[in-house]
Amino acid sequence: MRYLWFLLLLLPLALFPFPYYLTLLNFFALSAMVALSLYVLTGLAGMTSFAQAALMGMGAYATALLTVKVGLSPWLGLGAGLLSALLLALLLGALTVRLKGHFLPLSTIAWQVALYILAGNLVGLTGGHTGLTDLPPIHLFGISLDTGFRYAFLTLFLLVLLVLALYNLRQSRIGRALLALRGDALAAASFGVDPAALRLKAFLLSGVIAGLAGFLYAHFLRFVNPTPFSLEASIKYLVMAVAGGVGSIPGVMLGAAFFTGLEDWLKDLLPLLLGRQGNYETIGYGLILALILILAPKGLWPMVERYLPSRDPGLPKAEPLPLKSPKGPRGEVVLGVQGLQKSFGGLMAVAGVSFDLRRGEILALIGPNGAGKTTLFNLITGTLVPDGGKVFLFGREVTGLPPHRVHLLGLGRTFQHPHLFPELTVLENAALGTFARTRAGFPQVLLGLHRREEERALATAYGALRRVGLESLALERAERLSVGQQRLLEIARLLASGAEVLLLDEPAAGLRAQEKRELASLLRSLAREGYTVLIVDHDMDLIMGLADRVVVMNYGEKIAEGTPKEVQRNPLVRAAYLGEEEVA
Structure with a gap:
């Protein structure tokens, strides 16, 4: 399907006798570009923005000012437009990507409204609500793109290139990482993703795409004023993306096509039904969107996709990445935990725990529920910052480093509940x-x-x-x-x-007996190869038959450390698990 998009380039030929529909085709292409910017931001990265029209406006106004007031080429205006949109996206992204929940979309609404008001009031620069007129047409290979027919080839060609580029993005390490961020930023950080940096890059890419649409919009109409870049316009683009299916490229394109045609149809139909003129199409958008989300919560595209033949991507046949074999003498300390402490209010979750983990060994961390084992994992991996104590990985202090940096040094983890x-x-x-x-x-x-x-x-x-x-x-x-x-x-x-250092949080939970035996065999094999394992689990048969050493925690404190047999004989451990009276 990736290359079927080139069939779009045939549409101007089919619509050549119909100038009005050529204009509509150009508007579809421009709307689809902005909707695709939301595919990057919302569909992949899981961030909701109501400022896409403002980013589009930056691209439009930058080229308008350079070409109308300075007399430069529109192609220089393209560079200025992309740069302006990039800088605005950088500003917005730097201030908002760390926000969570409803705060991020609310902050983009504020920026969108502020920039719209600014464009309308800087009369000397932007022409206010009257706008800037007489923008020059784009010339390409000596041909003036001054008709809807000619312009459609440019907009559709750029749209197809953008679609192919975003297909590449989805089928890549970055695409997977963005989807992981959307679902679980903590898990993404555990395998090396810097959540804030990657979200910012997604925001920048989204801004550049919207800025490109703004540049094309300005030179298509050859007129710019603030109205097309209002909050209402941003909402319209978001509705397009969500209604079509913001999680897929075909869905976003379908939504753009559907609502571009719908807008034109509603503008003609609603005045006839209501007997008066006005922007009633916005009400129509809302009602139709509500109906779509009730009948198809994931958008229109999944309803269409189920009737299309599926493609088997096949299994990979390339040479794997170079194997990173653990290096270093067996028995050296690879992870050192010294006096770690963490409290939550008046509850001391981890109270001065210390132990060493040596290369090639399997160390089990056990204790009753609530003993602080998972909290200790989170302190070691950087998910939580300790109140006191230190963590050393391969001799380097990593106390308080963010999880993605700790992972880059050779430590990986699983979670108490699977993070997939x-x-x-x-x-x-x-x-x-x-x-x-x-x-x-x-x-x-x-x-x-x-x-x-x-x-x-x-x-x-x-x-x-x-x-x-x-x-x-x-x-x-x-x-x-x-x-x-x-x-x-x-x-x-x-x-x-x-x-090289594997922290496994209850890996045997949910496994059948045979699967547990296979897991134990796998972990022993990894230990022989030089991997180092720190494991938390409640299956005592598995732990006692697998671990080289055991550390026992209770109420946040380390109460015992030693071989499985030594720990089993320890009266403090028996008391913690069985409630037996301690022997004086």
Whole structure:
């Protein structure tokens, strides 16, 4: 389907006898570009913005000012428009991407309204609500694009290129990471993603796309005023994306086509029904959107997609990424925990816990529910900042470093409850672990220069799935896995990441007896290869038969440390688990 989009370029020929519909076709292309900017921001990264029309306006006003007031070429206006939209996106993104919940969309509304008012009141610069007129037409290869027919070839060609670039983005390490951020930023950080930095880059890309649409809009109408860049316009573009299906490129395009045609139809129909003129189409938008979301909560495209033939992507056949074998003498301390403390209000969750983890060993961290084991994991991995104490990884202090930086140093973790992404396949979930081992950035990805690296990343992920016994499910969606299979998938993602120190939080929960034996065999094999494992689990048979040493916690304190047999004989441990009276 990726290359079927080039069929769009035939539409101007089909509509050549109908100038009005050529104009409508250009408006569709421009609306689709803004809607695609929301695909990046909302569909992939999970951020909602009501400022896309403002970003579009920056591109339009920048080229209008340069071409009308300075007399420069529209192509210089293109550069100025993209740069202006990029700078505004940088400002908005830097201030808003760290916001959560409803605060992010509310802040973009504030910026959108402020910029609209500013454009309307800077009469000397922008012409106020009267606007700037007589923008020059774009010339391409000596041809003036001064008709809807000629202009449609430019807008549709750029739209097709943008669609292909965003397909590349979705099928890449960055696309997977953005989807992971949308679903679970904590899990994304655990395999090397910097959430704030990646969200900001997505905001910048979204801004550049909207700025391009603004440039094209200005030179199509050859007139600019604030009205097309209002809050109402931003809402309209968001409605297009959501109604079509903001999570997919075809959905966004369908929404843009549907509402572009619908707007024109409503403008003609509603005055006839109501007997008066006015902007009643906004009410029509709302009612139709509500109906779509009731009947198709994920948008129109999933309803269409179910009737289309599915494509089997096939299994990766490339050479995996280079194996990162653990290096260093067996028995050296790779993780040192010294006096870690963490309290929540008056509750001391972790009270001065210390222990060392040595290369090639399996150390179990056990204790009753509420003992502080998961909190300790979060302190070690950087998810929580300790109130006191230090953490050393391979001799380097990592106390308080954010999770993505801790991971880059060779530490990976799983979670007490599986943190997976149900809309991704099992293979893609495992490939998330390769994020820190691959390097393709936005430019390479958008241009499709990442494909060899991507194939190797998928091959690495498939090898990790084979190691945990999930290779037969590689192309299934993760939502179809049982709880036990989800936990194995988390371990596969960890193996694909190349981490040397593995922190496993209850990996055996939900596994059947045979699966537990296979898990134990896998962990012993990894330990022999030089991997180091810190495991939390409540299955004492598994722990006592697997661990080299055991650390026991109770009420946030370490109460015992030693071999499994030593710990089993410890009266403090027996009291913690069985409630026996301590022996004086």
